[in-house]
Amino acid sequence: MTPLTSTPQHQLRDLLTDVNVLEQHGSADVLVANLTLDSRQAAAGTAFFALRGVQADGHQFIGKAVDLGAGVVVCEELPAELSEQVTYVRVADSAEAMGHMAAAFYGHPSKQLKLVGVTGTNGKTTVATLMHKLFTARGYKAGMLSTVQNQIGEEVIPATHTTPDAIRLNELLARMVAARCTHAFMEVSSHSVVQHRVTGLHFAGGIFTNLTHDHLDYHGTFDNYIKAKKGFFDMLPASAFALTNADDKRGMVMLQNTRASKATYSMRSLATVRGRLIENSVEGLQLEVDGHEVQFRLIGVFNAYNLLAVYGAATLLGEEPEEVLTVLSGLTSAPGRFEPIVSPRKRVVGIVDYAHTPDALENVLTTIAEIRRPDQQVITVVGCGGNRDAAKRPVMAELACRLSDRAVLTSDNPRFEDPNEILKQMQAGVRPTDAGKYLTVPDRREAIKTACAIARPNDIVLVAGKGHEIYQEIQGQRTAFDDREVLREAYELLSL
Numbered sequence: 001m002t003p004l005t006s007t008p009q010h011q012l013r014d015l016l017t018d019v020n021v022l023e024q025h026g027s028a029d030v031l032v033a034n035l036t037l038d039s040r041q042a043a044a045g046t047a048f049f050a051l052r053g054v055q056a057d058g059h060q061f062i063g064k065a066v067d068l069g070a071g072v073v074v075c076e077e078l079p080a081e082l083s084e085q086v087t088y089v090r091v092a093d094s095a096e097a098m099g100h101m102a103a104a105f106y107g108h109p110s111k112q113l114k115l116v117g118v119t120g121t122n123g124k125t126t127v128a129t130l131m132h133k134l135f136t137a138r139g140y141k142a143g144m145l146s147t148v149q150n151q152i153g154e155e156v157i158p159a160t161h162t163t164p165d166a167i168r169l170n171e172l173l174a175r176m177v178a179a180r181c182t183h184a185f186m187e188v189s190s191h192s193v194v195q196h197r198v199t200g201l202h203f204a205g206g207i208f209t210n211l212t213h214d215h216l217d218y219h220g221t222f223d224n225y226i227k228a229k230k231g232f233f234d235m236l237p238a239s240a241f242a243l244t245n246a247d248d249k250r251g252m253v254m255l256q257n258t259r260a261s262k263a264t265y266s267m268r269s270l271a272t273v274r275g276r277l278i279e280n281s282v283e284g285l286q287l288e289v290d291g292h293e294v295q296f297r298l299i300g301v302f303n304a305y306n307l308l309a310v311y312g313a314a315t316l317l318g319e320e321p322e323e324v325l326t327v328l329s330g331l332t333s334a335p336g337r338f339e340p341i342v343s344p345r346k347r348v349v350g351i352v353d354y355a356h357t358p359d360a361l362e363n364v365l366t367t368i369a370e371i372r373r374p375d376q377q378v379i380t381v382v383g384c385g386g387n388r389d390a391a392k393r394p395v396m397a398e399l400a401c402r403l404s405d406r407a408v409l410t411s412d413n414p415r416f417e418d419p420n421e422i423l424k425q426m427q428a429g430v431r432p433t434d435a436g437k438y439l440t441v442p443d444r445r446e447a448i449k450t451a452c453a454i455a456r457p458n459d460i461v462l463v464a465g466k467g468h469e470i471y472q473e474i475q476g477q478r479t480a481f482d483d484r485e486v487l488r489e490a491y492e493l494l495s496l
């Protein structure tokens with residue numbers, strides 16, 4: 001990975017500038033050589049942050065961190081016994097303090113980049129990836145933090161989260177600065193706002209895509225989920241832009257309390273960025289954007305929104321509108337997001353999409369219904385992951401059968417579950433009237449081949465659920481598996 005220009009080391013005092021310290025034991029004039037939120041990573045010179053988590057309370061591990069050499073402990077509650085060798089800093093919210101201290105520790109890298117955050121239920125990965133591709137094509141060196149991967153210019157760094165924790169996040173941004181990136185584009189998940197992963201960052205802009213029900217297991221209520229997304233716009237500085245989707249029911253709420261300059265995009269009404277749909281087909285989208293008629297390679301109306309968001313943000317960052325549209329017209333989708341793979345001979349249109357929830361699957365299938373010609377059959381291959389929410393299984397199978405001409409039910413990542421059991425639960429959801437529409441093929445490779453064998457020239461084969469994933473996980477073992485590669489294999493085998 002691109003190295004940092006120097007290993008940061010700071011006096012604790014300098015890291016506390018933006019932190020509201022309630023109580024302090026020990027000196028603020030101690031050197032801090034690294035930061036961690038995991039006691040198991042503590043060593044001499046470490047500042048340990050005790051965070052209250054979902055599974056555990058980091059305060060339980062303060063003793064462990066100190067035993068391993070941590071010299072600073074940031075916490076919400078002081079331990080009963082204090083060590084003479086350690087400086088304890090009590091704050092109201094350790095995660096918030098960690099956001100500010102991580103930013104300071106890495107030299108506020110977000111202030112040295114034009115950092116744009118994207119939030120919303122769907123489209124974050126697509127918009128962040130398109131921004132990165134656009135700015136790279138325009139000759140800038142740019143960074144990206146996304147669900148699929150992180151990037152410093154062309155260098156790829158695997159991602160573990162959509163938005164990493166504040167320490168990792170600031171470290172990655174500092175590496176981008178060291179590599180002379182001028183811009184960075186990142187997804188801001190609702191979890192990251194609530195957990196203060198983005199606290200302390202200086203954004204040049206924020207983008208809102210849309211909001212539907214998701215992650216309620218974590219946020220509890222839809223209102224809390226809206227608040228989490230809005231929290232991102234509330235933290236933007238006056239120098240930033242806040243660009244929202246005016247056609248989404250929650251779009252304007254996002255801007256209610258922001259200090260940033262407000263901008264909107266819309267396909268329906270007057271807005272800062274105006275789009276109009278001219279044509280929407282398997283070949284792509286034809287749109288009028290701010291008076292310019294442009295043909296794009298991306299497919300589906302939802303991508304028209306993503307394109308308007310990207311165009312709007314790029315022009316708000318000072319890019320020339322016509323040049324932006326020229327580059328955008330040639331761009332392809334983010335990996336595994338409505339990614340088309342057309343067979344060379346019979347023009348079978350394979351579409352690989354990460355839809356792994358009922359909502360996403362319905363969205364993808366209705367989008368396909370909008371762009372298909374009457375003579376094109378839709379064949380859907382889908383499975384559901386093991387050791388994950390079982391309630392979605394019957395619903396996804398029902399949707400796949402109802403909204404397609406044919407369906408092949410198969411495995412996703414079975415993990416530690418029996419794939420045949422998962423398939424039985426899926427089958428239970430299929431309406432009796434659709435019983436003749438589907439086949440069950442547990443082996444995913446065989447299932448994709450089966451769908452391709454059924455396909456006639458020009459038919460559409462949707463392969464849903466795994467998108468960009470390049471493995472299949474069975475009994476704790478990950479083996480190489482890429483829906484896109486398997487589709488290509490099937491095309492060859494069947495001379496499609």
Ligand SMILES: CC(=O)N[C@H]1[C@@H](OP(=O)(O)OP(=O)(O)OC[C@H]2O[C@@H](n3ccc(=O)[nH]c3=O)[C@H](O)[C@@H]2O)O[C@H](CO)[C@@H](O)[C@@H]1O[C@H](C)C(=O)N[C@@H](C)C(=O)N[C@H](CCC(=O)O)C(=O)O
Nearest residue numbers: 037038039051053054055056058061161162163165189191
């Ligand atoms: C629900 C959630 O967000 N969990 C995140 C949270 O973990 P947690 O609350 O379970 O932590 P915990 O296990 O209770 O431990 C509490 C604290 O004690 C510490 N600890 C624990 C054990 C020990 O021995 N010593 C120790 O110090 C832990 O490091 C932690 O700081 O804090 C961890 C450290 O930052 C995250 O890695 C973890 O993400 C988990 C893996 C996760 O799956 N998160 C998902 C839900 C997530 O964040 N998703 C969003 C959105 C995805 C999208 O829709 O695109 C994302 O941004 O990725």
Ligand SMILES: Nc1ncnc2c1ncn2[C@@H]1O[C@H](COP(=O)(O)OP(=O)(O)OP(=O)(O)O)[C@@H](O)[C@H]1O
Nearest residue numbers: 121122123124125126147302305337338354355360
């Ligand atoms: N603007 C949009 N509106 C609705 N659906 C979208 C939009 N953009 C992409 N999609 C579809 O939604 C799914 C997720 O897209 P994407 O990965 O870009 O979103 P995300 O917000 O990053 O999601 P995640 O939280 O899973 O990382 C895909 O199935 C994609 O085809």
Ligand SMILES: N[C@H](CCC[C@H](N)C(=O)O)C(=O)O
Nearest residue numbers: 356384385388412413465466
């Ligand atoms: N972040 C989600 C992705 C699911 C993707 C699907 N392919 C599966 O493995 O279930 C999860 O881990 O639940």
Ligand SMILES: [Mg+2]
Nearest residue numbers: 124125147162
């Ligand atoms: Mg994402």
